Amino acid sequence: MTRPAPATDPDSDGLSLHRIGVRFGGLVALDDVSLRVPPGRTVGVIGPNGAGKTTLFNVVCGFVTPTTGTITLDGRALRPRPHRLARLGIARTLQGVGLFGGLTVLENVMVGAEHAGRRPESAWEALERCGVTPQAHALPGGLPYAVRKRVALARALVAQPRLLLLDEPAGGLGADEIAELGELITGLPCAVLLVEHHMDLVMAVCDEILVLDFGKPVAHGTPAEIRTDQAVVDAYLGAAA
Ligand SMILES: Nc1ncnc2c1ncn2[C@@H]1O[C@H](COP(=O)(O)OP(=O)(O)O)[C@@H](O)[C@H]1O
Ligand SMILES: [Mg+2]
Structure with missing residues (x-):
């Protein structure tokens, strides 16, 4: 080698x-x-x-x-x-969305933060960057597809x-x-x-x-x-x- x-x-x-x-x-x-x-x-x-x-x-x-x-x-x-x-x-999103249906938008992104050893505030930063702060406390199932995709992106970005x-x-x-x-x-x-x-x-x-x-x-x-x-x-x- x-x-x-x-x-x-x-x-x-x-x-x-x-x-x-x-x-x-x-x-x-x-x-x-x-x-x-x-x-x-x-x-x-x-x-x-x-x-x-x-x-x-x-x-x-x-x-x-x-x-x-x-x-x-x-x-x-x-x-x-x-x-x-x-x-x-390295962070990734996959084809489709793949969010946890029983967790809110914020909780979904917090899962990503925890996994990456980031502080909870970083979840808010990621939501903000992806323009989904207003949906923070909603369940993903009721949100338009484009919004869910942004949440999935926020979950990847939370790892910085x-x-x-x-x-x-x-x-x-x-x-x-x-x-x-x-x-x-x-x-x-x-x-x-x-x-x-x-x-x-x-x-x-x-x-x-x-x-x-x-x-x-x-x-x-x-x-x-x-x-x-x-x-x-x-x-x-x-x-x-
Ligand atoms: N796990 C797999 N087993 C067998 N063939 C596969 C597998 N994954 C992809 N392929 C084949 O490899 C080729 C490339 O697929 P893929 O990478 O999914 O293309 P793209 O994402 O550009 O549409 C295709 O012919 C697909 O059928
Ligand atoms: Mg493909």
């Missing part, structure tokens, strides 16, 4: 995926995917359904062990485990992560709600890995985008570069138009 680079090397800061491959039996879900999420940056992964976005997300969360490739955090080798993410300063992982946060939201979500994400102090089918959101908030198609990287660049990339237009934008 090569020695990990010192954490002060700016090229190794943050999360790096190096030549990740994932097979499910005979199916190649990810093939030679490399990606870096530097501190404070927002990096998007897009691609059509089945492209391997959630698989990539699950690799970072530790739900899926890659068949090949390596992951580093600040230059140090990382084998992610779901229950250890918080300790590493340095890296936030989002899988399809725009799923099920209307255009205005997606625009609001975009503003919220843009204002976050942490790094973000955004796995998303919804092109407008990714284009609006990401510093850098990786495009997957059938598990393979087909393009990597700034939103402006991605928008005009012929392979992307053919594989993804063309199909969506």
Whole structure:
């Protein structure tokens, strides 16, 4: 094994995926995917359904062990485990919502605070940031879907992560709600890995985008570069138009 680079090397800061491959039996879900999420940056992964976005997300969360490739955090080798993410300063939301129906909004977010060893006041901060303070004492079941998604985001943010992982946060939201979500994400102090089918959101908030198609990287660049990339237009934008 090569020695990990010192954490002060700016090229190794943050999360790096190096030549990740994932097979499910005979199916190649990810093939030679490399990606870096530097501190404070927002990096998007897009691609059509089945492209391997959630698989990539699950690799970072530790739900899926890659068949090949390596992951580093600040230059140090990382084998992610779901229950250890918080300790590493990594928080996530999943596709859908997943709140506790019997707990209020505030209590749901407090669960996240407790889990991350944060003080209860941090729950209020997270609610405020996500614009759901007025709903603090409501049960999530009676709230609109978009509000519940914001509560789930607050529960992730309460840990004050340095890296936030989002899988399809725009799923099920209307255009205005997606625009609001975009503003919220843009204002976050942490790094973000955004796995998303919804092109407008990714284009609006990401510093850098990786495009997957059938598990393979087909393009990597700034939103402006991605928008005009012929392979992307053919594989993804063309199909969506
Ligand atoms: N646990 C699994 N077992 C077998 N195949 C899987 C599993 N998870 C995902 N796949 C397959 O891997 C491919 C990529 O899926 P996924 O990562 O969910 O794509 P996306 O999130 O981009 O829609 C798909 O063909 C999917 O059917
Ligand atoms: Mg998915």
